Amino acid sequence: MIVKLKPEEIQRYNRRLWGFVIGCFGFLLLMLLAINFGLFGALPSLRTIENPKNNLASEVITEDKQVLGKYFVQNRSNVTFKQISPNVINALIATEDNRFYKHSGIDFGRTFTIIAYNLIGHKQGGSTITQQLALILFSGRERSHNPFVRIIQKLQEWIIAVRIERNYTKEEILTMYLNTVDFGAHNTFGISSASATYFNTTPDKLTPDQAALLVRMVNAPTLYNPIRHPDNALTGRNFVLYRMSQENFLTDGQYQEFKAKPLGINYHPIDHNEGLGTYFRQVLKKDIQKIFEEKSINKPDGTPYDLDRDGLKIYTTLNYDMQEYAEAAQKKYMRELQAQFNDHWKGHNVHKEINNYDLLIDQGMRRSDRYRELKADGKTDDEIKENFRQPAEMNIFTWHGDIDTTMRPIDSIIYSKFTLRNAMMSMDPTTGFVKAWVGGIDFKHYKYDQVQMGTRQVGSTAKPFTYAVAVDNGFSPCLQVNNVPDTISGYGVPWCPRSSPSETIPGVITLKKALANSQNWVTAHVMKEVTPTPVMTLIKKMGITSAVPAYPSICLGTFDASVYDMTGAYSVFANHGLWTEPTYLLRVEDKNGNILYENKPRVVQAMNEQTAYVMTYMLKAVVTEGTGARMGYKYGLNNPIGGKTGTTNDNSDGWFIGITPQLVTGVWTGCEDRDIHFRSTRLGEGANTALPVFAMYMKQVYANSSLGIKKNVDFDAPKNGLNIVIDCGQYNNQQQGTDEVDKKLGF
Structure with missing residues (x-):
């Protein structure tokens, strides 16, 4: 039975219906006004919207503009719109908000369509990209299960979305969104960190398939994680590629091509214990914190900067490729040397043959x-x-x-005690800029930095300091000295060094040959002539910061020093007598590019240019005819390279410091405790434990022409010529002539 309503009844029902609709609309309007004025809680300001309180990682940047590593609580780095590949933008819009450029923050048509999809069982999100960005601004707030509270939360997000659209361009909104979203594993936030973590690339280089995978992870980073769930990731990626083809961002042929590709993951999780320059990053962080504290460098609000949260840009002198070469050289050779060490001790009674063995283990x-x-x-x-x-x-x-x-x-x-350790540093002698820093063998297991924090006995690498004082006093490298014991008195107990019979060159030899072959007795004779105090003074002027007592034995390197100081000292020889402070930090900027700190290295005239040049001449002889000769016959480096090997008592420390006109590199090898070492000098000398790391590193450096380290460049002679004769034929003729004159004069 059909009931026919009277006209007045129809009018009454219409008035009620419209009254309900208008009442709901009015209530919604009142709620929006109340929320807008903060009656249900303060809304983020425009300043907060533009600068959300996200934890931004601070980046350590090399001289060649690569990110060496980061300090972070959340691995997040911001990029500009131009630094994001169009493939990422297209994938995001196609999947998340295909009407993004048409709406003003809220897409009501999409909202009601999504409600209908959800009612029939196809769960989809109805939020626009702008609404999702608004939700991120409330990331610290838990989503309520109370329907009324949830409605308020949703309306708050709407208002913020509209505010965002009114104050920012579409490009800015996309950039803010992609800089903040969570990509799951290893605290990876933002498209920059995600690109580096999953594909070892930058956002501007992402291909359509790579962009599709990352975009699919936006709303479900765990479900579509390609490491944990590769099948889900592949399905999700292909869905985004399909949507890109539907929105005409890809042709059908391109869609089929990218769909057929494997995931192609190049996984590089960014971790404080992994990556390049781990020891360097640890030292650098402590240095910056100390500098900021001492110089009272704080944020505008007066609070201290936090390297893990404030997104600072830290510009360093390190070269990414050279750091990679240094670490690779260490790893390659130390693996071989450790095998030698293990075989050397195999079958031996370490309790009897190692001093204080039980005490060391305890x-x-x-x-x-x-x-x-x-x-x-x-x-x-x-x-x-x-x-x-x-x-x-x-x-x-x-x-x-x-x-x-x-x-x-x-x-x-x-x-661990029987695991050999190694450290090296490489620097430009003219600028003082450190190019590579390897503080140890494995930061995860052995965190002590041996480049700057650690000091070890320097051994024969100290000998050139004594010879430099002699040259400065007019001694020629061609001066001949009888290689016999020479006792030095007047400094406490009379002192005369030992010299191994197998390594001692008998008879009269030149200073050049004595240094090249690391002869202890001739070095002691030179020390006796020049006395300890001038040698100690020169060593300190060349940048050695550890204690150097004015005793004769310092000529053989009985004092301790760091790889950092010793490498800096040798740069004086290559840099015409100038000591330029080894520098690795250039400047620090805040996240907006404002300079917070700029470093200016110190420069000291440590020795005259003539002495420095004569020393490079003598140090080249170490490599061509002395203890470093394997540089040429084994590693094929016959270009102008100077250097000095160093081996301390009982072979506890092995050193090699190599110099070229453009690069000075110091290498140290030894065990954690000096009592554990090679038993023979043949294996424990610096020529075997340290020099090969230098040689392997330099071969890779020379092979990369883009670095500008030229192989066949020699050291420049002084502009005003030499007063000291380094040609031994000429020197001998002069000496013979002088002897004849003396003889005629009756002397």
């Missing part, structure tokens, strides 16, 4: 994290020692990669 145990934790738990020493004798699961370093294993903690201490 000290290693007491310095370990495990010991400190057990001590904090109230364990006695006997209980702790028993714990160290029980097998446990652990991760240990090897030159073939970390391995998970089960071993007794006390055995892991022994294993």
